[in-house]
Amino acid sequence: MPDATVPTGPTPRTALGRNRERGSYERADVDAILDAALVCHVATQVDAGTVALPMAFARAGDEVFIHGSPAAGMLRALRGGAPACLTATIVDGLVLSRSGFHHSLNYRCAVLFGVFTEVVSPAAKLAATNAIVDHAVPGRSAECRAATDRELRATLVLSLRIHEASAKVRTGGPNEEPEDLATPYWGGHLPLALQASGPPVPDTAHAPTCEVPTSVRSWAGPAPVPMPSP
């Protein structure tokens, strides 16, 4: 599978412009960001123009999977072969400089380009939809009822092969102008993360009859998904 080692360098779409020292075309760097981001944004052209929408997703091996209703407008365009951009962004912190100009964010961002293909076989669709569940909550697909044939038929699953991608990462403290160091202003950074902001809330409409599983109680963010069996 020679594709597994690409991207090896920039293409016209992935070539990094500003702040190239923050960028990478290494597959491991791209994968690590995809695996750590809870949602991505997918952009494409629909009849009415450019649109970008948030989506749940998962990477498994060389593929990134998204899913949804076959009736959804963007998914229909993607299924039809519309070129797409998939962007996964993780905000890691606020960068506070002594100057407004050098304020920034710490972040990790992976940008993929390509054309999605439809996942057709029921077994592959089940593996992909389980991967999306497990990406958000590691281990969760084993703790809920598996999709039925009817549900799989009602779900459009699309795959984007990772073959044209770049990563960009900013970490650490602020850049400063030398003349600003004598100002009376504080400089530094504040780490941020998407975290549980309260305890798990049991379904109020239908009270669960079991304890909150560890996968939910100890949720600490997305994790890599094991590659589904072929």
Place this chain on the structure above:
Amino acid sequence: MPDATVPTGPTPRTALGRNRERGSYERADVDAILDAALVCHVATQVDAGTVALPMAFARAGDEVFIHGSPAAGMLRALRGGAPACLTATIVDGLVLSRSGFHHSLNYRCAVLFGVFTEVVSPAAKLAATNAIVDHAVPGRSAECRAATDRELRATLVLSLRIHEASAKVRTGGPNEEPEDLATPYWGGHLPLALQASGPPVPDTAHAPTCEVPTSVRSWAGPAPVPMPSP
């Protein structure tokens, strides 16, 4: 300013497809999401195709401001009038159903369409760049050195007027199939939020000579930015 009350209804680009009950075309709903999101994703067409990138931003009144280097490829396309989509997404939680099929996310998402215009006057650029700083850290622009004329000249500021937009929100617990309620699986949701994940980290290259300001120490997310003086 008649624009201030739009959008009043769907356009071909903003018409909600799936799960319309989660959607809104109300300006107050759109504004509230823009004001609560730390970053947005901006998508447009560049020479190489569709691209979507994360950006800091701020809303002030009827405008959304972004900024960056005049040399940045996407900003150059936007400055040149390329139609854009600006999407602000806040992930509010994981929705855990008894079935894999009904797993979901709680989220708030605002999607804007339009063409950016360049902010030209130094005073308006200063107000916009301060708004972006204050959106991320309320009050911060008063706690750092203001931008110089040289810095403002080196910054491209673009404005998108809010005139074609929609909002979509999902809250609460899972949907369930009646036959799944007897399964031994837990159902509910886990609230998530982007939060400080550690204490503020003082600049290690140039140790601050003052205490961490309250704006940073007590950071609790973005806040609406007062409308800049005309």
